Amino acid sequence: MTLPMEMLMYTCPKCKICTGNLHPGETGEVLNLCPAYTRYGFFTYAGGGKCYLAQGLREGSLEPDADLADVLYHCTLCGSCAEQCATDQSPTDIARLVRKEIVKAMGGPPGDAQTVVKSTLNYRNPYQQPKAMRYRWAKKLDIKDASKEKVDTLFYVGCTAAMIPSRTHFATNTVELLNAAAENFGTLGQKEICCGATTYNLGVEDAFKEIATENTEMINALEVGKVLTSCAGCYSVMKNEYPKVVRRNFEVIHVVEYLDQLITEGKLKPTKPVEMKVTYHDPCHLGRYSQLYDAPRRILEAIPGIELIEMPRNREKSWCCGAGAGVKTTYPDFAAWIGEQRVNEAKETGADALVTACPFCEGNLSDVVQATEAGMDVFDVTDLLIRSLE
Amino acid sequence: MSEGGLQLKVLASPVDSKLVERARKELTEALGEEKVATNKAILFSYSGTALPIPKTMPDIVVRPKSVEDVQVVLKIADKLVVPVTPICSGTLEPSVIPKAGGIVLDMYGMDQILEINTDAAYAVVEPGVGIGKFVRAIKPHGFRATLGSYPPGNSVLGNYHLKGHGSHRASGIDSECLGLEVVLPDGTIVRTGSKAFEDRFPGQGWHAQWGPLPDLRGIFLNACGTLGIITKMAARIYPLNDVQAMPVMGFDSYGDAVEFMKIVSRANLVEHCVTWHWGLATIMNILASGGDMADSGDYLKVFTTEPWQHPGDRPYSLTLNIMTGYEEDIEAHTNILEKIAKGLGGRRMNEELQERFPGTWDYFKTHGIDHEPCTHFMKGFGMGYGFMHILYAEPKNIVPLERFGLEFIWNRGLQYGTTYYSHCLDQGRSIFLRLTPFVDPVDEAEHERAVEIYRDYIEEGMKRYGATTIRYDGINNYVEWSGGFGDLMKRIKTAVDPNNILNPGLKMYEGGW
Secondary structure (H helix, E strand, O other), X not given: OOOOHHHHHHHOOOOOHHHEOOOOOOOOOOOEOOHHXXXXXXXXXXXXXXXXHHHHHHHOOOOOOHHHHHHHOOOOOOOHHHHHOOOOOOHHHHHHHHHHHHHHHHOOOOOOHHHHHHXXXXXXXXXXXXXXXXXXXXXXXXXXXXXXXXXXXXXXXXXXXXXXXXXXXXXXXXXXXXXXXXXXXEEOHHHOOOOOHHHHHHOOHHXXXXXXXXXXXXXXXXXXXXXXXXXXXXXXXXXXXXXXXXXXXXXXXXXXXXXXXXXHOOOOOEOOOOOEEEEEOOOOOOOOOOOOOHHHHXXXXXXXXXXXXXXXXXXXXXXXOOOOOOHHHHOXXXXXXXXXXXXXXXXXXXXXXXXXXXXXXXXXXXXXXXXXXXXXXXXXXXXXXXXXXO | OOOOOOOOOOEOOOOOHHHHHHHHHHHHHHHOHHHEEOOHHHXXXXXXXXXXXXXXXXXXXXXXXXXXXXXXXXXXXXXXXXXXXXXXXXXXXXXXXXOOOOEEEEHHHOOOEEEEEOXXXXXXXXXXXXXXXHHHHHHHHOEEOOOXXXXXXXXXXXXXXXXXXXXXXXXXXXXXXXXXXXXXXXXOEEEOHHHHHOOOOOOOOOOOOOOOOOOOHHHHOOOOOOOOEEEEEEEEOEEOOOEEEOOEEEEOOHHHHHHHXXXXXXXXXXXXXXXXXXXXXXXXXXXXXXXXXXXXXXXXXXHHOOOOOOOOOOOOEEEEEEEEEOHXXXXXXXHHHHHHHHHOOOEEOHHHHXXXXXXXXXXXXXXXXXXXXXXXXXXXXXXXXXXXXEEEEOHHHHHHHHHHHHHHHHHOOOOOOEEEEEEEEHHHOEEEEEEEEOOOOOOHHHHHXXXXXXXXXXXXXXXXXXXXXXXXXXXXXXXXXXXXXXHHHHHHHHHHOOOOOEOHHHOOOOOOO
């Protein structure tokens, strides 16, 4: 039974299962899964606590003010509480609902997240970059313009891979791999706009609807059939949330799904050994939000020389990277703390490198590695696959 | 979100704001900002539970990490006379609602398993150790704990201290507590049982509940933090043994099931037994199977059939028997159980249960064979499952009380039905009966009706059937009802907590809310 959200608000029994791997039958150490609860300790920060905040707001006992916003936005919306909740409900959705109320009442999310929203609305990217910057990564590449010629697959690059110099390898790698497999694909070039994931996660409902509609209509008109993303955030929001706003005529695929398929079909042949012990970090939006756990692991396992070692917190029970839902922008110290826990966990496996499949995760984890001098490489799955191609 | 519907109000803290500010300042200076919260949003989630009891805002929430932290908090609170309400897992107990405002002491941050003593078969835990963590820690040593049907995040100490249901052999669950460490309002540390001599003889373990002086353990159990803050508990643990078994017997009446529980527990054939009313067993089947409760025919059957009626297509009562031991022993005992059940018109249900009610089976198995805390029933909270009408009585009285209770609640007009489970305590000297009416969690009028029904049911049960209730609920005046006992408790309270800072909002010694 899916209970109405209001029921969940009032029925959280404070069992605290939202904070860790506590389901019966689990073995081994009890693992902390909720970053905010683990860091701050007060129940309010846990998924169940968010249900109580929603109650308070609903009853008028709490105002949508800075105090409430501070707790609510100290959360990456990683979805671990929803994954664990014994009532099979989603405290994450409740938290998102309360964020919407805060935005309505306060005119926007707290702190620097406001800038992100304004930028997304004004520039159609969260980084306050002019449109021209969106295609700079592809300057020397010959890529079809999907708005001008018919392609089978639209590569939707995403703002981070397009505009953050240290993350453009997500875009260039994808292009290189698609070319290696002789796929018929193109991009929207400078016409591409933000997917709206940040506005969605920050609770800015109107902005998200506006962007989702604009983006979907633009892509619908291309009649491409498939849209490929290299960002877990873009993937999750386009796949899972767009259909709730607007009719969509295309399938959304993440690059790891696509590459996994190309390897299976023999179109990509990773043959060159890459001698490395790696551990894989599941991006929340790829894993818990979209149940995409096996494809990235299959790719890594297909690369000769790679030894994949799992961290204790993996797949459904993965620990967040710390960057999501506005946390890196609004509370950078908290984002760094979450990331540090993850990097430490990765190091404890004995792996040489931490591999992920999301530019946002890679960004935060790389920042932590650099800041803490952790002595560990951070890669995207595509970085390693490319190395393995002859 | 605030449009229309229920308007449940949270009550304001009665503590003077200047006093709060002074307490906040002193606590922050002593403990650091990370352990002290005054953010209103943080305070709100400590104002109440899913129980249909009005919330009250605390003024400060403190998360101690050590006994020393607890001493600091209590000394400051005692000096300033600011109320302190301790909570741990903070679930469905009235005692965790900070009715007097002031400080909520969130003990969940003290979460260490301090000792697993396999030689003497006990473990020492801090309040924040959840039952899931506990079970997982002792299992590799070949041990299990006494479990109720509570979920894995719930505090072991909280449950044993408040007499969570479940028992082992002759004990009720509070007997699982071997000893306690308690901090009094002036910061004094008290240890009970064999550990009382810790200061003079530091090598003492927790092996015995008692010593040469009167057993003070009992006055802190069920006291809901009104006499001291419990910071450690030694809990009994039991070997898992070679074989774990769970024969389930079906009966056509509750009376037969009670007779069965009495016989088999007195004959030491089982470690524990509990009887499930057909309604709750059916609900468990739906919930634990992941089925859609609202669309289920069984769901309608539960909520439209008078609960005292035989359901026709399944036994009225299912008795779950928990056993561990040597293989030959378990086999022989199982045969005897079956023989006793047959003699009472019952039958063994294991195969039928697995086939027809796999969710119920899975739920029972989690407890009875795997010895794990369960999560299955949590989904039931969507139906307002949290309200508990618990009485226990002698066997001859529990059977008529069951019928009386079902009719009493059914006829008082709650929207949904009522069902129950029933434990055998202390070899059947006493039988625990928890009636479970389902209360719409977002209907305020229904909440009020539910509280009235609860109050009346408990009083009638005590008056007519010689029953008693299991823990303090804040609703009835047990201190006055208990005469000399209540008077002594009042005197003890005054001596231990002269400023009445420990959970005064519960009004345990003044007759309830």
